[in-house]
Amino acid sequence: MNIILLGPPGAGKGTQAKLLVDERGMTQLSTGDMLREAKSSGTEMGHRVAEVMNRGELVTDEIVIGLIEEKLDAPHGNGFIFDGFPRTLAQADALGALLARHGQHLDAVIEMQVDDAALVERVTGRYTCANCGAVYHDRIKPAATAGVCDACGATQMVRRADDTEDALKQRLMEYYKKTSPLIGYYYAKGALYSVDGLAEIGIVSAAIRKVLDKT
Numbered sequence: 001m002n003i004i005l006l007g008p009p010g011a012g013k014g015t016q017a018k019l020l021v022d023e024r025g026m027t028q029l030s031t032g033d034m035l036r037e038a039k040s041s042g043t044e045m046g047h048r049v050a051e052v053m054n055r056g057e058l059v060t061d062e063i064v065i066g067l068i069e070e071k072l073d074a075p076h077g078n079g080f081i082f083d084g085f086p087r088t089l090a091q092a093d094a095l096g097a098l099l100a101r102h103g104q105h106l107d108a109v110i111e112m113q114v115d116d117a118a119l120v121e122r123v124t125g126r127y128t129c130a131n132c133g134a135v136y137h138d139r140i141k142p143a144a145t146a147g148v149c150d151a152c153g154a155t156q157m158v159r160r161a162d163d164t165e166d167a168l169k170q171r172l173m174e175y176y177k178k179t180s181p182l183i184g185y186y187y188a189k190g191a192l193y194s195v196d197g198l199a200e201i202g203i204v205s206a207a208i209r210k211v212l213d214k215t
């Protein structure tokens with residue numbers, strides 16, 4: 001089963017993707033994570049994307065499609081969760097073609113609906129474990145012991161360079177201009193399901209589970 005988690009920054013796509021990886025053995029493909037890895041690796045591509053990402057703009061379709069294409073060749077267990085990809089209509093077309101080339105298709109696109117006011121608080125309070133990637137939040141979900149990861153015990157927590165209010169405004173603008181048309185695109189293909197992304201984490205994951213169990 002291959003699915004897309006679609007929604008603005010801070011909608012909870014990464015959190016829900018990680019739960020699905022644990023519960024269903026699916027493979028999470030986050031272009032944001034791949035780009036952050038490239039950014040910290042010091043490669044030429046990393047330098048090129050770093051500034052664009054820090055400003056909250058989208059990197060080119062060519063780069064992210066290339067990243068996804070490489071991953072689709074690897075073994076993937078129980079299917080892919082596309083998290084943060086596609087973000088443009090060109091990426092959506094490319095994904096359809098890539099999956100078809102691998103004899104696969106998309107089973108569901110899950111739109112996580114949230115309102116903008118909630119996103120600012122969610123995104124600006126967010127931090128993750130540098131070791132295992134577990135996601136926390138200053139107010140909504142702090143680590144049980146400050147500075148120590150509940151999941152793996154590591155003691156280095158990191159905040160994203162683009163989780164600031166200014167970068168978030170730009171990321172939201174990009175979302176509404178370039179990514180939100182995908183809602184209509186996948187609705188027309190009969191693949192769109194919507195869940196309330198503002199609900200508590202367990203309730204959102206139950207809603208997603210319900211969609212996946214009936215598709």
Ligand code: AMP
Binds near residue numbers: 054085
């Ligand atoms: P994310 O972690 O998904 O919020 O992505 C962080 C940043 O990486 C975005 O603000 C973009 O600059 C870049 N990015 C991630 N995925 C894509 C994509 N599919 N297309 C273009 N840029 C992307």
